[in-house]
Amino acid sequence: MWQQIEIQLPAMKRGFHLISEQIEDALRSMSPVSIGLLHVQLLHTSASLTLNENADPSVRRDMERHFNQMVPENQPYYEHIYEGSDDMPAHIKASLLGSSLTLPIKNSGLHLGVWQGVYLGEHRDHGGGRRIVLTLQGDK
Amino acid sequence: MWQQIEIQLPAMKRGFHLISEQIEDALRSMSPVSIGLLHVQLLHTSASLTLNENADPSVRRDMERHFNQMVPENQPYYEHIYEGSDDMPAHIKASLLGSSLTLPIKNSGLHLGVWQGVYLGEHRDHGGGRRIVLTLQGDK
């Protein structure tokens, strides 16, 4: 009934990345569930997960530009500065966007809108590989 | 044990709308669950779901005004502009606020704080009807 696996995404450059395919591959590696929920948890505090448009990549580039405006580096009020100027803004972005998603499952697949895709928000300049725990539950 | 339905909200104008009643009606249309969780997933990328104050409607108007300040239209760094000036900010707001909620169920109803209500954030000027998938699980 319950299945839980861990995957590791390879290092990605700073910005928003469409990872629907990696999540769907992970789902397919588990026993199929006909109705249920897939919980997707990032094990990090300087990257994020969100659902957004899966079609036009300019949406992802605009999101990165907007988040850099809204959560700028090198602000005089930052105390947590010794891990680099990208670090504290990365923590803030991770909490603004969230580090987990719960996705409906129907007929063994993700039951999302046609334009909805899963984004990894990599907020560090060199974040490295990112670990994700997937927890699947439902009726067969 | 698991139940999953889809509802469609009618088109609403841009802004935050209290939709607790529509969510509660959808819950009541399913077999009752005494302890459990109701997952509520919006199938769109330019609208959002959040919990906030269900009493004073000025809270919803102030949220719209604040989000329009924090995520303004017509910024010079936007590349994704051909779907209208309301579109890219709508995508950003959808990710800031989130497109799903997981709500505790107790005694067949939503187990929330007395002032907590479900908001639909309609971020497009003319978003149209909005589809929501509800997934219910728990003990009878």
Add this chain to the structure above:
Amino acid sequence: MWQQIEIQLPAMKRGFHLISEQIEDALRSMSPVSIGLLHVQLLHTSASLTLNENADPSVRRDMERHFNQMVPENQPYYEHIYEGSDDMPAHIKASLLGSSLTLPIKNSGLHLGVWQGVYLGEHRDHGGGRRIVLTLQGDK
């Protein structure tokens, strides 16, 4: 299979507070689950829950400073002002950060990254005690 309890956190001053220990104590008070999910719901609209760095407390102080810049008090467009200048910004922060978390469980404990902790975001100057509903499900 399903367990649901409520806890109350004591009043905390305005700012972000690491509450992983209180959540882990609450989890330990329930029957152990070997794989599952713990849903954590705040019953309030002027405080928030988020996952972020559990080690350096300067991260929590910087988050408070940044959120006060990004969601300032006393803006001319606020209509909801009669509950104090900290109130409307608190509602906005609660929706930006979120009022619930769903946390993976493995071997009876929270299965999170080594640096991930649970923060309560207290956004009111005098928010008082905060009630949280925890809903646990999984396989023994």
